[in-house]
Structures are given as structure tokens and as C-alpha cells.
Amino acid sequence: MYFSFAVALAAFPFLVGAVPVENSRRDVLSIPLSKRWLSQLDVPPLPSLPGTRRKMTFVLPVLFAEKGGSLTKCVLRKLRRGFEASERNIRKRHPLAPKHGRSDKRSVPGNVPLTDFNEFMWYGTIQVGTPSKEYSVSIDTGSANLLLFGSSCQSCQGHTVYSPLNSTTAKDVGPSVNITYPFGNVNGTMFADTVYVGGFEASNGTVIVATEIDTNLNSTNFGADGVLGMGFSGLSPFNALFNASTVLEKLVDGGQLPEPVFGLVLAESNSELIIGGRNSSRYKGDLVYTAVNGSTGYWQTRLDNITINGNDTQISTTEAIIDTGNSLILGDQISIANIYAAIPGSSRMNDSDLWTFPCNTNASASIVFNNTPFEIPPNIFSIGKAREDLCIGAFAEFPAGANDTGYWILGDVFLRNVYTEFDYGNARVGFAQLA
């Protein structure tokens, strides 16, 4: 089943460029994109200015109900499923995780099972406060604060909320702050409290407590109860202002982690955040490392090359930001055009930052790091169908024709195929084939 482009536009006029997807793997039709989002958002700032607010493209999934169901129902059902999974995760705590409230120096990594929300966001459970309370948080390598929804926040109802008054370890740190996330704005206040990730304790970790949120972050539209920023301090203006560190930095500086690394498996099943080490049973072969330039605040590294079906492509930059907060791979117009030039019959969609290609070409891409190609296989390279014979590709342009962004954003369509290690201690990222 697929809807024509015109039907989709008529039904959801704000979704220019969004097309329903025929999808045999899931019972919910989903499509990751809304033009409204892309056009509203500014081109990302060059990430060379620590302290600038993060304002990045984000691809919001739009759900289309199957069999005539309403859009809302569809979203709710998916959410409920997510919550059930999250509850399962809570009950199934890692046997090695210590009881909260006591520090424990273990020599093995902790793991946080992750649940995916429409394949656009992966979230897992952390604990915050004393006594500690559980929150499911989206793991975001492209931001650097822990965000929770405050109990006094009207627009946050439906989320599991945080009340500093209920935690004996909560400290009021600073005045009001505003964060511009790719998926919505937040007004909040800054606190510090004890945060547990995978059982490891970060004392006095910064918590931004939302007092007001955009509707895109409300409990209907946003499936997690917070965001755990795993980027570097420099990404957050508040960290510099208040000499605060990220939760990851607190864990590392506090000597909590056996090794100053974390890993992500964002796969079809058993997705997880592995903290303080690596889980070698989740990948094959050796990790292939490339250096990270942390001065930008992002997990920014260099790729060698991008190939399509084994053919080299001409790209204008090799700088690449690893960002779990983005669904797709974003590049400048010229590089994207060159990538699709390697797929006969591909063309840019009208009024869109997306490209289509003939489904029967079975296109796949490889991102080459340190002479090692990592494949985005055909089933992931195609993010959906624009027409029965026309597929939409995983590589999209930065919005508004930005030709000189100077970097790529490698989002989930890439990360879903690999085990990724974020090595804070050695300033590098490593990739390996999933086991």
C-alpha cells in the first residue's frame, strides 16, 4: 500500500516532502521527514564556536496510520509499545548494576538497553536523584546536557517528571536557561544532582529541568522523558558559564568508569548503550578508529571517502559529525548531487532536500574510515518509497541549499549498521561490523 504524493500533501498540508512509506517490517507506516521542520530550521552553525546554541537539522518522523486509523492513534499506540518496552528494561536491570546511592567501582562496563522510538530516537533508562528515580532518556551525541522535564512544567504533563525538591542531593545551580534542540525549544532551570548511567555514579551532574517546552517535546510527540547529551562540554553554553561538566565528563573525572569510553549498538534488536568499556560480543573484527577533534564539541572526525555501489564519489569535505540525534546523512548540495550522480535515474525531489532513485537499482553506500568501508545496505539506504518504483535515499541535503557547511552529519542510517565506540579518553571514535 502506498499513498500518492498528492494525497499525502492534501491530508497533511504541512508536510511538504513527506511521503508515506511502504514497509513490510513494521505494522506502522512511518516516514522520516517534514519539510516544515527543515525549512524552519537554520543551517547548522559551523561547529567551531564552542558556546553557540545547537541548532541543527533534525528529521522528524511522521506517522501515517494504516487501515484508516487516525494519525494520533497511531502515534499513541507506538508510544505505548515504547513505554512497555521501557518498563521491561527497568525491571530487567543489569545484574551488575549497584544499588543506587552507593558508589561502586566496577571493572566491567555497564549496559543500558535501548528502545527505539520509530527508528528516530533511541532511549534507555538512567536514574537521577536521592532517592533515585528512573527516567527514559534519548541518547544524543550531538548535545551536551542532561534534560529532564520539571514537575512544575505544565506542557510536560505525561512525561515522568523530575522534582529537585524530592531529591536530597539536588542543588540549584543557576538561573533560567533556554536550549534550542533540533526537535524543539526548552526553557528551564539548571540544577545539579546525582546521575546514574549503567549503574555508574556521576555526582553533582548538571540537570537542565524544563519549565516550558515546545509541543514537539510533549509526551505525545516525544517518546522519552529526557535527553542525555553525550557530546563534549563545549556544545553547551551553560557548561562554560557555570564551570559545569557533562554527565560523561563527571563519570570520567570522578574515576567511575573502568575505561573512559561508551559504545552504541543501534540495531534492529538488542540496541544498547555500553558505558565504561566495550562489549566485544556485539561486533566482528577489530574496531577501526579515527581521531576526534573534540574542540568543536561534537564527536567530529574525518572520513576518507563515500562510495556508491563500490564507485567513488566526489565530495567536498571529509569532516563528519557522528550524531545520534539525526536520522539521515546530511551533506552539502554539491556533494549530495555527486553522490546521487552515481545512481542512474536518481533525481532531487521537487521542493525537498531529499533525492529519489529507482528502487530496482538496489543502491547501497559505503562510508570509508581509515581505509575500511562500512556499508549502508540497500534496505537502509532506501528510507521509503515516493512511488512504487521510486525510493527515497538516506543522503539528504542540508536545508536551504547550504553548499559550504564544511562537514557531514552521519546520523542513524549510518550508525544502525555498525558498533560505534566513543572513546573520550583517547579522543577517537571506532567502528566495527555488528556481530
Ligand SMILES: *[C@@H]1O[C@H](CO)[C@@H](O)[C@H](O)[C@H]1NC(C)=O
Ligand atoms: C579542530 O577544529 C578546530 C575548529 O574547527 C580547528 O581550528 C583545529 O585546527 C582542528 N584541529 C585539528 C587537529 O584538526
Ligand SMILES: *[C@@H]1O[C@H](CO)[C@@H](O)[C@H](O)[C@H]1NC(C)=O
Ligand atoms: C515528590 O514527592 C511527593 C511526596 O512523596 C510525591 O507525591 C510526588 O509525586 C513527587 N514528585 C515527583 C515529581 O517525583
Ligand SMILES: *[C@@H]1O[C@H](CO)[C@@H](O)[C@H](O)[C@H]1NC(C)=O
Ligand atoms: C529563556 O527562558 C526564560 C524563562 O525560562 C525566559 O524568561 C527568557 O525570556 C527566555 N529567553 C529566550 C531568549 O527565549
Ligand SMILES: *[C@@H]1O[C@H](CO)[C@@H](O)[C@H](O)[C@H]1NC(C)=O
Ligand atoms: C521561552 O521563553 C520565551 C520568553 O519568555 C518564550 O518566547 C518562548 O516561547 C519560551 N519557549 C518555550 C519552548 O516555551
Ligand SMILES: *[C@@H]1O[C@H](CO)[C@@H](O)[C@H](O)[C@H]1NC(C)=O
Ligand atoms: C502534544 O502536541 C500535539 C500537537 O502537536 C497535541 O495534539 C497533543 O495533544 C499534545 N499532547 C499533550 C500530552 O499535550
Ligand SMILES: *[C@@H]1O[C@H](CO)[C@@H](O)[C@H](O)[C@H]1NC(C)=O
Ligand atoms: C572548574 O571545575 C573544575 C572541576 O570540574 C575545577 O578543577 C576548576 O578549578 C573549576 N574552575 C573554576 C574557575 O571554578
Ligand SMILES: *[C@@H]1O[C@H](CO)[C@@H](O)[C@H](O)[C@H]1NC(C)=O
Ligand atoms: C556542582 O556543579 C555545579 C555546576 O553544575 C557547580 O556550579 C557547583 O560548584 C558544583 N558543586 C560541587 C559541590 O561540586
Ligand SMILES: *[C@@H]1O[C@H](CO)[C@@H](O)[C@H](O)[C@H]1NC(C)=O
Ligand atoms: C554483551 O552482549 C551480549 C550479547 O548481547 C550479552 O549477553 C552480554 O550480557 C553483554 N555483556 C555486557 C558486559 O554487557
Ligand SMILES: *[C@@H]1O[C@H](CO)[C@@H](O)[C@H](O)[C@H]1NC(C)=O
Ligand atoms: C576515494 O576512493 C577512491 C577509490 O575508491 C580513491 O581513488 C580516492 O583517492 C579516494 N579519495 C579519498 C579522499 O580518499
Ligand SMILES: *[C@@H]1O[C@H](CO)[C@@H](O)[C@H](O)[C@H]1NC(C)=O
Ligand atoms: C560504477 O559505475 C559504473 C557506471 O556508472 C558501472 O558500470 C559500474 O558497475 C559501477 N561499479 C560498481 C562496482 O558498481
Ligand SMILES: *[C@@H]1O[C@H](CO)[C@@H](O)[C@H](O)[C@H]1NC(C)=O
Ligand atoms: C517536479 O517538477 C517538474 C517541473 O516542475 C515536473 O515536471 C515534475 O513532474 C515534478 N515531479 C514530481 C514528482 O512531482
Ligand SMILES: *[C@@H]1O[C@H](CO)[C@@H](O)[C@H](O)[C@H]1NC(C)=O
Ligand atoms: C549550491 O550548489 C548548487 C549546485 O551547484 C546550486 O544550484 C545552488 O545554487 C547552490 N546554492 C547556494 C546557496 O549557493
